[in-house]
Amino acid sequence: MIAQQDFMIVSVLLFCIGLFIIVSKKNAIQILIGIELMLNAAILNLVAFGKFDRANNGGQVFALFAIVLAAATTAVALAIILNVYRRYKTINPDKINQLRD
Amino acid sequence: MIPILSHTDAQTVSFAIWAVALPFVAFALNLLLFGKSKIAALISTIAIVASLVLAVKVFLSVWNAPVIHAQTTWFIIGATKVQAGLLLNNLSVLMLLLVPVIALPVHIYSIAYMKADEGYSRYFRYLSLFCFSMLGLVVVDNLILLYAFWELVGFSSYLLIGFWFTRQSAVMANKKAFIMNRIGDIGLLTAIIILYTLFGTFDIQALFGKDGFVQLSNIAAGMWAGPHSAIPAVWQYVAFAGIFLAVAAKSAQFPLHTWLPDAMEGPTSVSALIHAATMVAAGVFLLGRVYPLFIESELTILAIVGAFTAFMAATIALTQNDLKRILAYSTISQLGFMVLAMGVGAYASSLFHLVTHAFFKCLLFLVAGIVIHQMKHIKDDSNLDIDPQNILYMGGLRKKLPLTFIATIIGALALIGLPLTSGYLSKDGILIQAFDWAESRGAIFNIIPYAALLTSWLTAFYVARLVVKVFFGEFRLHKANPHIHIHMGDGSWLYKAPLVFLAICSLFPLFSNSPIFYEDAWIYKSFLPSNFLARENLYHIIIPALVNILAVVVMYAAFAIYGKRNAWAFPQAGLLYRLSFNEWYIDRFYSRVIIKFVMWFSNLLYWFDKKVVDGVVDLFTNMGIALAKLAAWLDRNIVDGLLHLVSAVVQSIGNFARRFQGGKVQYYLYSMLLVVAVVFIFKMIF
Numbered sequence: 001m002i003a004q005q006d007f008m009i010v011s012v013l014l015f016c017i018g019l020f021i022i023v024s025k026k027n028a029i030q031i032l033i034g035i036e037l038m039l040n041a042a043i044l045n046l047v048a049f050g051k052f053d054r055a056n057n058g059g060q061v062f063a064l065f066a067i068v069l070a071a072a073t074t075a076v077a078l079a080i081i082l083n084v085y086r087r088y089k090t091i092n093p094d095k096i097n098q099l100r101d
Numbered sequence: 102m103i104p105i106l107s108h109t110d111a112q113t114v115s116f117a118i119w120a121v122a123l124p125f126v127a128f129a130l131n132l133l134l135f136g137k138s139k140i141a142a143l144i145s146t147i148a149i150v151a152s153l154v155l156a157v158k159v160f161l162s163v164w165n166a167p168v169i170h171a172q173t174t175w176f177i178i179g180a181t182k183v184q185a186g187l188l189l190n191n192l193s194v195l196m197l198l199l200v201p202v203i204a205l206p207v208h209i210y211s212i213a214y215m216k217a218d219e220g221y222s223r224y225f226r227y228l229s230l231f232c233f234s235m236l237g238l239v240v241v242d243n244l245i246l247l248y249a250f251w252e253l254v255g256f257s258s259y260l261l262i263g264f265w266f267t268r269q270s271a272v273m274a275n276k277k278a279f280i281m282n283r284i285g286d287i288g289l290l291t292a293i294i295i296l297y298t299l300f301g302t303f304d305i306q307a308l309f310g311k312d313g314f315v316q317l318s319n320i321a322a323g324m325w326a327g328p329h330s331a332i333p334a335v336w337q338y339v340a341f342a343g344i345f346l347a348v349a350a351k352s353a354q355f356p357l358h359t360w361l362p363d364a365m366e367g368p369t370s371v372s373a374l375i376h377a378a379t380m381v382a383a384g385v386f387l388l389g390r391v392y393p394l395f396i397e398s399e400l401t402i403l404a405i406v407g408a409f410t411a412f413m414a415a416t417i418a419l420t421q422n423d424l425k426r427i428l429a430y431s432t433i434s435q436l437g438f439m440v441l442a443m444g445v446g447a448y449a450s451s452l453f454h455l456v457t458h459a460f461f462k463c464l465l466f467l468v469a470g471i472v473i474h475q476m477k478h479i480k481d482d483s484n485l486d487i488d489p490q491n492i493l494y495m496g497g498l499r500k501k502l503p504l505t506f507i508a509t510i511i512g513a514l515a516l517i518g519l520p521l522t523s524g525y526l527s528k529d530g531i532l533i534q535a536f537d538w539a540e541s542r543g544a545i546f547n548i549i550p551y552a553a554l555l556t557s558w559l560t561a562f563y564v565a566r567l568v569v570k571v572f573f574g575e576f577r578l579h580k581a582n583p584h585i586h587i588h589m590g591d592g593s594w595l596y597k598a599p600l601v602f603l604a605i606c607s608l609f610p611l612f613s614n615s616p617i618f619y620e621d622a623w624i625y626k627s628f629l630p631s632n633f634l635a636r637e638n639l640y641h642i643i644i645p646a647l648v649n650i651l652a653v654v655v656m657y658a659a660f661a662i663y664g665k666r667n668a669w670a671f672p673q674a675g676l677l678y679r680l681s682f683n684e685w686y687i688d689r690f691y692s693r694v695i696i697k698f699v700m701w702f703s704n705l706l707y708w709f710d711k712k713v714v715d716g717v718v719d720l721f722t723n724m725g726i727a728l729a730k731l732a733a734w735l736d737r738n739i740v741d742g743l744l745h746l747v748s749a750v751v752q753s754i755g756n757f758a759r760r761f762q763g764g765k766v767q768y769y770l771y772s773m774l775l776v777v778a779v780v781f782i783f784k785m786i787f
Contacts, residue, residue: 023771031767093766 014041028081028091031076039070060071113162114171115582117240118199120155123148124232131226141222141622142215145229146208152236153201160198163189163540165421165627166558170306172242174434181301188242188306191627192389192452196239199456200379201519202606203463205233205372207601210467214370214474224264225367231257235379239386244293247390251289251347254383255282258375262367274363275712278524281360287352289387292343295336296394299327303391316391333604342393345406352384352436355410359688361433365425369473372425373466378459385439385455392448401546404444404538411437413685414560419566421680422492424469427567432462434556439533441553447534449628454527456624461515461524464603468509471596472498473573475589479578483585487578489630494581499572504574508600513568515607517652519563520645521616528557529645530619536644552646565659573664617645666773 014037021034043063050059085091127148131141163169189197208228215224234253243245257283263275297303300314308314320325327338348354353361364376375381388403395403411434418430435458442451463471475498476489487494515524516686535550553612579587591597605611613622619625 019774023767023774097765 004048004051011041011044011048014038014097026092026094028084031066031093032077032081035077036070036074039066043067044072057099109162113159113169114187114191114202116155117159117189117194117197119158119238120201121233121240123152123155124229124236128226128229128233129295131222135222139221140214141225142208143224146205147213147316148229149201149204149208149232152232153198153205155203156194156198156236159189160194163194164191170242170307170703172304174503175243183245186242186302187240189240191222192386193239195452195456195624196382196386197236197603199459200235203378203459204228206372206467206602207370207463209595210373210470210599211368211370213593215368216471218368220264224261227257227260227264228374229372229376230692231261231380235383242305244296244308246291246303247305247387248286248289250300251351251383251387252286254285254380255279255351258282258364258380261371261375262364264367264371268366270363270479271366274311274360274366274559277756278360278364281357282350284357285347285384288343288346290343290351291338292347292391295332295340295343299325299330299332299336301329308395309391313393320396335660337396338399341395341402343395345399345403348384348388348440349406350384351387352381352440353410353672354406354432354440355413356438357689358410358414358433360685362426362429362684365423365429369425369466369470370430373463373470376429377462377466381432381436381456382439382459383675384643385436385443385451385471387444388440389448389452400444400446402444404441404535404549407439407441407444408549408556409437410434410554411441412552412559413437415556415563416681417684418563419559420678422475422491422493423488423569424492424495425466425569426490427563428462428465428469429494431560431563432458432467434560435462435516438553438556439526440769441535441549445531445538445549446533447538449620449625450527450530450534451732452628453622453625455529457515457523457527457607460603461512461522461607462782464508464512464600464607465516467596467599468505469601471505471592474592474767475502476578478589479587480584482588482687483582485578485582485585486550492567494578495571495576496574496578497572497576497590500612501576501587501589502591504597504600508604509568509572509605511607513564517564517656518557519652521609523609524614525616525645526609526613526622526625529648530622530625532557532648533619533641534613534646544662553643557648558651561655562659565656566663569660569663573660682765737770 004078018034018037018039018041022031025031025034043066044065046059046066048059050057050063053059081091084096088096090096105187124145127145127330130144135141135144170186172184175185177183178473205663211224211228217219219225219426231254234250234257238247238254241250256279258278259275262278263271266275272691294301294427296308299318303309304313306313309316314327318325320326320334320337323334324331324333337539344358349357356662361376365372395442402459414430414437418427418434419425421430435454439451439458442454460525472495476487476495479485480487480489487651511522515522518524518528520570527681532550532553535553539550540545576587609616612624615621619669680686
């Protein structure tokens with residue numbers, strides 16, 4: 001039997017990997033991937049803690065919602081990245097600093 | 102209060118005002134319109150002619166008539182009301198007449214005399230200014246106005262002495278005259294202030310008139326009491342000293358006489374008008390105006406100073422070689438006689454002598470002008486290096502200048518005081534009254550009349566010497582330079598007419614019916630006090646006889662010494678000769694002692710000013726600069742420093758904070774993570 005704790009460890013690892021990707025990568029797509037990893041960590045948590053709601057399966061339902069939402073946001077984010085790329089000819093977030101100062 | 106004047110009096114007053122104002126009008130016209138034009142002479146002369154006519158009218162209506170005193174309120178300070186106006190009495194109308202009578206011949210003479218001069222119109226401008234000042238001086242009724250005109254007279258005299266201002270000597274001379282006159286002015290001002298303090302008025306008539314304040318005042322128990330108040334008696338003496346200084350400066354009395362010989366640097370016609378006839382008489386005129394002020398002992402001082410001045414100047418004139426200088430010293434000597442006469446109470450004789458002296462001394466100066474003019478022509482024509490005023494170069498001019506010679510003889514005889522001339526009438530009057538005066542006092546007072554007597558013989562000698570040197574013998578310049586071309590004459594009628602007029606006025610008929618007795622002279626009679634002593638003692642016969650017989654002898658002696666043998670009368674190495682030739686060393690004493698002291702004192706003051714006064718100022722400046730520097734440092738480092746510190750803190754905080762706002766998206770996230778981590782750690786610890 002996989003213990004609750006193991007889910008959480010995997011989830012923390014996923015979250016941390018995602019966070020690391022977000023703060024360290026210089027490519028907007030990769031950052032998006034990092035965000036997805038963090039979302040998946042959260043969803044994993046939802047699913048793992050869903051066993052305490054056997055009657056309604058609230059955790060699983062929430063996870064499904066989150067997955068749908070994640071897909072939607074990813075679509076929006078990719079569209080934004082596409083537009084950013086058209087405008088700046090780059091998707092390195094450090095270079096996109098027109099609003100600075 | 103303005104006294105109501107009758108119609109004729111009002112007319113007389115307006116005539117007098119116009120007589121005074123016309124020369125000023127001429128001055129103003131010349132100054133404003135005819136700056137360089139030759140018309141200036143015409144305007145000045147016309148003004149003086151008109152002045153003369155008006156003065157004659159005023160004279161005829163006022164002479165021996167009641168005093169006319171017209172005044173109007175000049176200004177009011179607090180409760181003090183100062184009146185300004187005219188005081189026409191015998192004294193002032195006599196002077197009012199005398200000034201234009203003398204000034205007119207001088208103007209006419211000047212037209213010819215100054216013809217070639219560059220400053221022709223400037224000369225007439227100054228001359229008109231002088232005439233205005235002098236006429237104003239004699240008619241005003243108020244001590245303040247008197248003082249103002251007194252200063253104006255001194256100032257116009259200053260302008261005229263320094264007329265040829267490019268000459269160093271003329272500049273020195275006019276400076277000297279001005280400074281000496283200033284000393285007198287201070288005296289006059291002091292006296293005026295004292296009189297005002299005691300009597301509260303400047304009105305001459307109220308002060309010195311009949312039953313005026315001065316007559317009502319008396320000195321008792323160390324106080325000088327006027328009708329309203331009293332001040333310590335010492336102020337009376339100070340007032341006298343002030344008046345005396347003023348008189349001594351203006352009328353060239355010892356010890357302030359040294360400016361007059363130097364004043365001969367001016368044109369000769371100016372010397373004739375100002376420094377012989379009119380301006381120098383202003384001092385005597387002032388004595389006449391304030392005569393009631395003097396007490397017995399002060400009159401004695403006047404007599405002593407007058408006698409001493411007369412004697413000293415006569416001895417100096419004995420050995421001088423400059424034609425004008427001799428005449429200048431004789432003027433000082435005659436002014437000494439006038440002051441002496443005032444001192445011995447011969448008020449009438451003094452003023453009489455003033456008038457007669459004005460005529461013959463003016464005549465002598467005009468003659469001197471002609472002689473000097475001719476000598477200067479010779480000098481310029483032949484390029485000789487001589488002083489045209491030196492009588493040693495002259496001689497034998499009587500044939501070349503016949504009319505001038507006759508005029509000189511008349512003037513000289515009048516100056517010596519021989520009978521038939523006006524000088525005799527006035528001078529013997531002074532001598533006789535001096536003897537009368539001395540007799541009523543102690544024997545020691547006899548020195549004064551005897552000094553005067555001796556002076557009149559000395560006068561005879563130096564005048565004879567002058568005439569002989571100039572007009573008799575042979576022309577020494579020609580003898581020394583036989584090749585020079587000599588061409589001289591009396592000149593045009595512009596020269597001759599004034600000479601003839603003044604020569605006639607120097608004879609007795611103008612003044613008296615009788616050529617012998619001075620008591621018959623009309624000017625003399627008009628000034629007599631009521632308690633006049635009739636001719637009573639022996640002096641009245643002996644003195645004129647003695648004076649004249651000895652004067653003739655002295656004149657003959659001078660003629661014999663200088664005319665015949667052409668010798669020196671005095672051993673030139675002798676002490677007395679040197680004393681006389683160096684003018685009693687008075688000038689030298691002044692320059693060695695007084696001027697040196699004054700210069701030393703001025704230098705001391707300069708040093709004091711430079712080092713101490715300026716030093717204190719500099720010290721304050723330096724202190725100010727140091728304080729300012731300190732303040733600047735404080736401002737820059739402390740006040741500004743605080744602000745800079747604040748701004749630096751704000752800036753560094755800003756710099757620190759803006760690092761989080763660098764526009765890097767990931768950095769935002771990173772910092773947010775950090776904060777969350779920190780909060781988390783804090784939560785865990787506490």
